[in-house]
Every structure is written in C-alpha cells, then in structure tokens.
Amino acid sequence: MLAPKSLQLGAQAIKGLSRVSHFSKFVAPATIPCVQDGELYSTTATSSADGGNEEKEKISVTFVDKDGEETQIKVPIGMSMLEAAHQNDIELEGACEGSLACSTCHVIVMDVEHYNKLEEPTDEENDMLDLAFGLTETSRLGCQVIAKPELDGLRLALPAATRNFAVDGFKPKPH
C-alpha cells in the first residue's frame, strides 16, 4: 500500500497486460458490443484537432479493486462505468451486459457528494440493488452510472474490496 504511485501503476499495467494475453477471449471486442461503441467514440475524440477539447470530453474516474489497488482511468462523457471498466480491464462483472437484470456491476460511490450528483436510481435499478452483495447507502449499478462533467474525480469501490478491507482491518475514510 505504501509503494510509490508510479510503481503501483507499473504493476497494474503488467498485470493488465498478462491478463489480456491470457484471456484475450474474455474481452474480445466482437462479443461485447459496448466496447465497440466506446472505441468508435475514442477514435472520434483523438482525431479531433483540438487536444484541449478531448480532455474536456473525458472525466477522471478511479476504481478501487478488491485488493485495494487503485486504477485511474479517463472516461468519455456519456459512457457507463461498466463499459469504461471493461475497456480498461478492470474486473467489474457485467453478467447481463447492462440490461438491468443482475447486480454484478455493483459499485460503491466512495464520496457522498458525487453520489448526490447522480440521478436517483429507478425502481428497476433499486430492484437489482436489493440483491447486491455488500449493499451500502451509496451503492449503484455501474451500468447506470453515466459519465458527466460533474462526476470528474469519481471514486468507485468494487464491493469485494470492502469485504477484504474489513478482514484486513481497513476502515473506510469518513466522508
């Protein structure tokens, strides 16, 4: 946990690489349509002549995985956190691929202020959250959290993380 950020990120990148090479079939773009959409989007963004605009179109989101490791990614405005996680090899499940029929993309919004900036969950999302493992007051489904400018700096914990943290004696930071 005390390793310099750069080292952590390095390890993350290597982990990510090995995962891709061994499990390329799990993340084959052809089988996850949302990834394709995302690629289309980013292609447009990079081809834009104005580099400043490109930055404005993305927000920074940090995922805290089940081992407590943090991964910061850039998420284009309009993209769901489930799609963004999958594009960046973050291990967020998405059993129903964003069709609001499961609770596997459950994320915990770590900052109440960010949570309050989200639209209220629909009845359908609440029905699924009822069944989410380790539900908290600021739980949401990753497929329903859509990137928008106000959410820049969003921090999302994967629920297994809270379980392991508890074992390690970790106490979440008070908000």
Place this chain on the structure above:
Amino acid sequence: MAVFRAMFSRTFSAATSPSLRVCVVGSGPAGFYTAEKMLKAHEEAEVDVIDRLPTPFGLVRSGVAPDHPETKIVINQFSRVAHNERCSFFGNVSLGSSVSLSELRQIYHVVVLAYGAESDRVLGIPGEDLSGVHSAREFVWWYNGHPDLSQLAPDLKNTDTAIVLGQGNVALDVARILLRPPSELATTDIASHALAALKESSIRKVYLVGRRGPVQAACTAKELREILAIKDLYVNIKQDDLQITSADEEEMKNSRIRRRVYDLLSKASSSGQTHPSSGQPELHFTFFRKPDKFLESSDKSGHVAGVKFEKTTLKASAGSGNQIAAGTGQYEDLKCGLVLKSIGYKSIPVDGLPFDHSKGVVPNIRGRVVSSYDVGQPVDGLYVCGWLKRGPTGIIATNLYDADETVASISEDIKKKDPASEFASGREGLLQLLENRKINVVTFSDWEKIDFEEKRLGSLIGKPREKLTNWKDLLAK
C-alpha cells in the same frame, strides 16, 4: 473417437502441458464461475466442465423463465469461458453412471462439484402423490423444455384454478406463466409443447399461498412488480393480512427487500378493483395458511380437487430474529385442479460423497468437502460450489462470491501441497474412460450446433430459439 483424438492432440500441441487438472461437475452458474476463476487464478490449470445433460448452462437454460431473456445474457460470458483454450465442456456425462466420483478423483487433481439441486423438498402430508400435484421445479423444467420433463403434460384444461404453494420467485414465475396472455409468451424461448398447452389452458385463477405474512414473503421486488403488471389482472390481497406487528417492523428494518416487497403488496392491495369481472384472470395472495392435506376429487379418482389449509399466526422463533408460522387449529379448504409446490429444491447425493441429509447439502468448510461437520477433516482434492454447497437459495450472482470462496480454498491447498507432483491423466484419462464405456460425449462445439439449430428453428416462428426438448434430438447432433 474423433472427440478423443481432437482433444488429445490439442492438449499436447500447447506449449506447456497443464500441471493442474481440474474437473468441475455441473455447467450452471456455479460451475462456470468456478471454471472462470480457476482459469484466471491458475495459468497452469486445465479445466474440464462436465454435465449430465447434452446442453450447458444449467438453470440459466432450464430454470430462468422464458420471459426473462435479459437474465440469460450471462450465457455469453460462460461461452467465452468455454472457448478458453484451457477449458473444455463435456455434456451427456453423468456423475454416478458415466463416471464415478472415485474415478473422477483419480483422474483429476481437483474435483469441484457444482451440480446443484435436482430434486424437491416434500411436504410429507397426505395426498401429496395425487395426480395434478407437481413440484414447481417439474413445471418449470417442463415449460423450459428440459429433456427429462418434456413429457410432463400437466392438465391445464379441466380446472380454472391453480394453487401455488410458496411465495418465492419460483412461485411467482410459475404463477406468471399461468396467468400471462400466451400471445406474450409466443415470442420467448418457451418450449413449444408448453406454449401449446398454455394456449388451451382454462386456468384463470391462481392462489399464491404462504405460511407466513406479507412481510415474510420470499419473493423479490422485481418479480413481484412484474406479476402485478400483468395485463388486465385482478389482484386480491386482504387488507387484514397487511396489518403488521412490531416484530414485523423489526424484520423490515433489517431487510431492504422485505420492506420494498411489503410496500408493493400494500400498494397493490389498495389500488385496483374490489371485485373481478367475469372471465378476468385473478391472482390471490393468500397469507397465513399452512397446507395440511391434499383433497382427492370425488368424481375423478386419484386426482387433486383442493387443499386443506390450517390457518397460522406468527410466533417468535428461538435463535434467529425471524418469526415462524404456528398452527391455530382452524382450517379452511380451497378448491383447485392443479397444485404446484414451490417450497424449495433439494440436492441429490452421489456414491462416496459426504452428505448432510437434514440440510440437503454437502458438508464443507469454505468449499472444502469435509467428511462431516463434527470431524472437519477435508477430503483431499474435493470441493463444492453453488446450491450443493450452501443450499438452493440466491441469485446467479451469488455464485460469483461462492466460486471466489471455493477457488480461494483450492489455491490455499495447492500452495501447501503441490498436486502436480502426483500424476493425473486429466482430460485424456476421462475421455479414454468415456470412450471405453461408449458414452456419446457432447463437446462445446457439438452444443454450438444444437444452439445454431435451435436459433434457426426459432427464427422461422418469431422466437429467439426453439428448444430441442428430447434426448434423441439433442444427441443426434
């Protein structure tokens, strides 16, 4: 033989031969999540998933209701696991008859049993074997085209009333299938024999009966919201049943699901008509009734004509904070021509497997099979996951955490004692044995042919898939 040769050459063409041979028994969510997590955690592992059916995915195929296609999308993820070069699926391989547990344990370093719960709890009351009394599992397997029950042919024509015992999601599923306009089911992957029978069905009144009250109903909000939204449905929930005690309030305070389900029931009770119009489909939530005996028809011998219920009241139970139903000595009969018992599934043990008959699960500590809870000594290399491990409750996602736990136990054990030091013939050994026994193994690519054919047949009649529902057709591929 072709299968054997193909598998044999594929394995040996890999750069490094696998040093950890794993067999997962059962290809439902528990089996596939276990396989996925094993493959991720152990690069040296080769994982074979076997299933007694020619088709994979367990309850996602034969349990999830046909009008819940979104829930079945997880099949995409399981198919990606099956396509992993270190993973294989072998269908039509039955633990106990094709291969014994002790043989599997000799062939593989690690065996994970994830074959679920393929039987039913029984009430143990008179009349349970009358015709017209089925378990909800049988009815579900029937409408989902499970090859073991495609011949069930429940009689839906000689009665207008069905009683469903239980108020969990399976109970709501079967009630919804009985009450939904068949035209809405015609575009789902429901088995064609079931669709035909439902089109001819005369059942228009369904009682969902629970031993306890609306606060204890075991369903979830999604399924409840869905059944309440059936077109032109008359819903009856007695206002008196909705009165709650402080103990009920306590239960709701501790459970968001219970609170939301109760709110939905309350709303449904106060809105809507006070009386059904003639011919309108009716759904009656009947609380505080415990089945006492099934009543036999006087004019149709051997057939059910109703259920005798004992009225109940809630009592605090020692130990858990939940309340239990206690009989009051007052009885009430309800007439019907069909009963579906939705009171829980039960796992079936196999030879050589420790089994806790009272709980209906395999005794285990975090997925490690133990000879019994008292002894606590793990059985070497044998693990469980899913319903066989923790009982028949929860949703598909529950298996994610369940598989995590079992795979973590396997990993710890491997660290302590490297299984690769011992020879295990693994995939080649299994396929050789099945070949010798002339078992017609169905591989994942064989399944993909079935899948293709089912989708093709479905596309001809506007269904996502027309399931092959008998063994002969499934094994012809």
